Amino acid sequence: MIQLGEHGAVLLQAQDVCKTYHLGETSVQALQHVDLEVREGEFLALAGSSGSGKTTLLNLFGCLDRPTSGRILVAGTDVAKLDPDALAEFRAATIGFIFQTFNLFPVLSARENVEYPMLLNKTPAPEREKRAKEALERVGLARFLDHRPDQLSGGQRQRVAIARALVKRPKIIFADEPTANLDKKTAVEVLTLMRDLNSSEKVTFVFSTHDSMILSLASRIFHMSDGRQVAAPETPHAH
Amino acid sequence: MRIRIAIRNTFRNKRRTALNVFMIASGVASLILFKGFSANLILSIREGTIQFQYGHLQVARESLWKNSAENPNENLIPDYQGLLKRIQDVPSVKSATGWIGFYGLLGAKDRTVGAQLLSLDPVNESLRLSNLVMVEGKAANYTGGQKVLLGAGVASALRAKVGDNLNLLGYTYDGLVNALDVEVAGIFKSGLKEIDNVTAMIPLEVSQKLLDTKDVEKFIIYLKSTELTEDGRRAVSSLLDSGPRGLEIKPWYELAAFYKEVRSFYNLYDAVIQLIILSLVLIGILNTIGMSVFERTGEMGTMRALGETQRNIVRQFVLEGAVLGVFGGVVGAVAGAVLALVINAIDFRAPMPGASLPQRIQILLPIWNFVEALALTLAASMVAAVIPAVRAVKLEIVDALRRNI
Ligand SMILES: Nc1ncnc2c1ncn2[C@@H]1O[C@H](COP(=O)(O)OP(=O)(O)O)[C@@H](O)[C@H]1O
Ligand SMILES: [Mg+2]
Numbered sequence A: 001m002i003q004l005g006e007h008g009a010v011l012l013q014a015q016d017v018c019k020t021y022h023l024g025e026t027s028v029q030a031l032q033h034v035d036l037e038v039r040e041g042e043f044l045a046l047a048g049s050s051g052s053g054k055t056t057l058l059n060l061f062g063c064l065d066r067p068t069s070g071r072i073l074v075a076g077t078d079v080a081k082l083d084p085d086a087l088a089e090f091r092a093a094t095i096g097f098i099f100q101t102f103n104l105f106p107v108l109s110a111r112e113n114v115e116y117p118m119l120l121n122k123t124p125a126p127e128r129e130k131r132a133k134e135a136l137e138r139v140g141l142a143r144f145l146d147h148r149p150d151q152l153s154g155g156q157r158q159r160v161a162i163a164r165a166l167v168k169r170p171k172i173i174f175a176d177e178p179t180a181n182l183d184k185k186t187a188v189e190v191l192t193l194m195r196d197l198n199s200s201e202k203v204t205f206v207f208s209t210h211d212s213m214i215l216s217l218a219s220r221i222f223h224m225s226d227g228r229q230v231a232a233p234e235t236p237h238a239h
Numbered sequence B: 001m002r003i004r005i006a007i008r009n010t011f012r013n014k015r016r017t018a019l020n021v022f023m024i025a026s027g028v029a030s031l032i033l034f035k036g037f038s039a040n041l042i043l044s045i046r047e048g049t050i051q052f053q054y055g056h057l058q059v060a061r062e063s064l065w066k067n068s069a070e071n072p073n074e075n076l077i078p079d080y081q082g083l084l085k086r087i088q089d090v091p092s093v094k095s096a097t098g099w100i101g102f103y104g105l106l107g108a109k110d111r112t113v114g115a116q117l118l119s120l121d122p123v124n125e126s127l128r129l130s131n132l133v134m135v136e137g138k139a140a141n142y143t144g145g146q147k148v149l150l151g152a153g154v155a156s157a158l159r160a161k162v163g164d165n166l167n168l169l170g171y172t173y174d175g176l177v178n179a180l181d182v183e184v185a186g187i188f189k190s191g192l193k194e195i196d197n198v199t200a201m202i203p204l205e206v207s208q209k210l211l212d213t214k215d216v217e218k219f220i221i222y223l224k225s226t227e228l229t230e231d232g233r234r235a236v237s238s239l240l241d242s243g244p245r246g247l248e249i250k251p252w253y254e255l256a257a258f259y260k261e262v263r264s265f266y267n268l269y270d271a272v273i274q275l276i277i278l279s280l281v282l283i284g285i286l287n288t289i290g291m292s293v294f295e296r297t298g299e300m301g302t303m304r305a306l307g308e309t310q311r312n313i314v315r316q317f318v319l320e321g322a323v324l325g326v327f328g329g330v331v332g333a334v335a336g337a338v339l340a341l342v343i344n345a346i347d348f349r350a351p352m353p354g355a356s357l358p359q360r361i362q363i364l365l366p367i368w369n370f371v372e373a374l375a376l377t378l379a380a381s382m383v384a385a386v387i388p389a390v391r392a393v394k395l396e397i398v399d400a401l402r403r404n405i
Helices: A054-061 A084-094 A110-120 A125-138 A154-166 A184-200 B002-010 B014-054 B062-066 B081-088 B126-131 B152-158 B204-211 B226-240 B257-295 B297-305 B310-345 B367-393 B397-402
Strands: A010-023 A026-039 A043-047 A069-074 A095-098 A172-176 A204-209 A220-225 B057-061 B093-099 B101-107 B112-119 B133-137 B147-151 B165-171 B177-189 B199-202 B218-223 B247-251
Touching: A010 A054, A010 A204, A026 A054, A026 A204, A043 A054, A043 A184, A054 A069, A054 A172, A054 A204, A084 A095, A084 B310, A095 A154, A110 A125, A110 A154, A110 B002, A125 A154, A154 A172, A154 A184, A184 A204, B002 B310, B014 B126, B014 B226, B014 B257, B014 B310, B014 B367, B057 B062, B057 B226, B062 B247, B081 B093, B081 B218, B081 B226, B093 B112, B093 B204, B093 B226, B101 B204, B112 B147, B112 B152, B112 B204, B147 B152, B152 B177, B165 B204, B177 B204, B199 B204, B218 B226, B226 B247, B257 B297, B257 B310, B257 B367, B297 B310, B297 B367, B297 B397, B310 B367
Parallel strands: A043 A204, A043 A220, A095 A172, A172 A204, B112 B199, B147 B177
Antiparallel strands: A010 A026, A010 A069, B057 B218, B057 B247, B093 B218, B101 B112, B101 B165, B133 B177, B147 B199, B165 B177
């Protein structure tokens, strides 16, 4: 499974990262001294049961949150050094997201949803439309360009979301439990699509899951439990 | 595309948007109706003031304007006929007439009442004459001769009726007491009680005869329209050098102190009412827009994850507020205009402060009122959007994203 040799330069680095959430009096240590390097071209899975810290780590890598201590480097940039606007710009240029709940804009058609990220970096309209169409064709939705999210199935919606993440040609795409809301068959299809894109478009993927079947598609697995890396799953995953 | 997104989001929740549109439209419609109503009120007070009280322009000697004459003789304009003729020939002038005003005593059988006796020319001031609503007698009977028109208040103080002969007493310019018999040709209501209680109208020749003079104190000049005031003023001014020395012209707006007060009162009153209407609109939509924004916190999280800055997100929501404002505003403008036309079509009269007769309610619809009403409600709906959007966008991205579940 671990195929480091095939991959390129280091893209993501977590160095001794801790993240503590405070809830009134109590505090939760969501991440404890996590070290992780991800190289260009990887198709990395974060595995672990619910509450193990997968989402927290993805959020830190995705520049959506800041670590309590330790350093996060994304494409050589120390995330802590960027202000909110610069972070937004950095995300717009470098990072794609796929969400468990798809998070498409309900009032926009599939094509418009895919166009949206290009609106942020001021791509001219004709090019936006062309690239959105191509991206949707790439994920197998050529016939659904003008459908609204509520006219699409879960698997189709996640494909639109994948096209939306892909269309701006990011260095890396983060996917937090991308298949948790899909049935088994669709889940495998969606993940296979991501895997295809990983090799054909040379995009790095980091995704989280607690589904062992999905894990088998990863190029590498980072096992987590209680906010730490663990060597291997203590118990087989139930789902 | 941003606008397209804003339009679609605006009409996402039909029921809520309908409610917002209704509130904004009601605001715009009431602003248009109210402003149109008060604009008409101010306009009719202005025209009433001009037509009935002052004319558009008045020419008199400096001493009369300054009240500085030691002897009332000094106020008289001698040999005025030639100049008056030239003024009447100015293109923007509709009519011009000589005028004398004096304080006199009107005596009936057993009563005597002091009154302001003002010149009213039956021919040159026919409009002014026709503005007087005769509660008794006919304006047509007031045709030269020793006739008088009594204000309703003066008439009732004298218990005088049409056809009665009254004794009119006054001081000549030489300080002698003189008296004449005048016949009551009519009893009028001008629209302003203050005037009806103290005023009587007589032809200039009768005043001149009583006061023993061939001169006048003023020219009263009526223009073809109030908009021509400055033109007329310039044209008449240039003629004054050819007449007797020391003449000075004053336009209606310098003379009509009461009108100025009324107008500034109504301006203040308008501002207060507008503020109230706008506050109601704002309160009405703030809640529903706030709900919509709050429900879309998760969407804001997604937008930010995709790389949208907080400022741009607020901007997007303000754009949605603007779309709502424009839509509601257009609906309201149409509704307001239709309502105004309906009200104008009905001959609907209502008593008004200071008026002795019910006045016809008219709603003016100047384009400016629409622009102002739309601009104000547009601003209100943008404010109603910016407040909750700024609050919601401050949430941490990860917390906002969790709202999508
Ligand atoms: N915003 C938060 N506030 C408080 N606790 C949180 C917050 N986010 C996550 N946690 C806690 O941190 C731990 C790790 O959560 P998370 O990263 O979501 O795990 P996973 O994605 O693996 O299920 C859990 O105990 C969770 O309850
Ligand atoms: Mg999670």
